[in-house]
Amino acid sequence: MTDKPKESFPCSECQAGMMHMQHMTYFTWLDEELVTVPNFPAWVCDMCGRREYDAQAISWLTTILNPETGKASASKRRPRPTLKKHSGTRPTP
Numbered sequence: 001m002t003d004k005p006k007e008s009f010p011c012s013e014c015q016a017g018m019m020h021m022q023h024m025t026y027f028t029w030l031d032e033e034l035v036t037v038p039n040f041p042a043w044v045c046d047m048c049g050r051r052e053y054d055a056q057a058i059s060w061l062t063t064i065l066n067p068e069t070g071k072a073s074a075s076k077r078r079p080r081p082t083l084k085k086h087s088g089t090r091p092t093p
């Protein structure tokens with residue numbers, strides 16, 4: 001029985017160390033600007049020092065750094081759904 005959440009896993013690089021969650025400053029380039037993200041979750045091997053950034057965190061970061069991804073439908077703007085404020089027929093539950 002595993003009563004603890006998964007906090008570490010074997011390193012895929014050296015096979016001997018364990019990857020541990022750490023928070024560090026993540027650096028990335030956005031166009032020509034260096035963006036730093038403090039307290040970014042990353043998995044770090046205690047043997048070889050291999051780093052693997054958390055996939056979900058990367059996904060989240062990519063989303064906030066690329067506003068275009070958030071509004072992908074901006075180019076092909078679809079008409080707003082018409083709000084019917086006085087509909088004759090109510091949806092019956």
Ligand SMILES: [Zn+2]
Nearest residue numbers: 011014045048
């Ligand atoms: Zn390792």
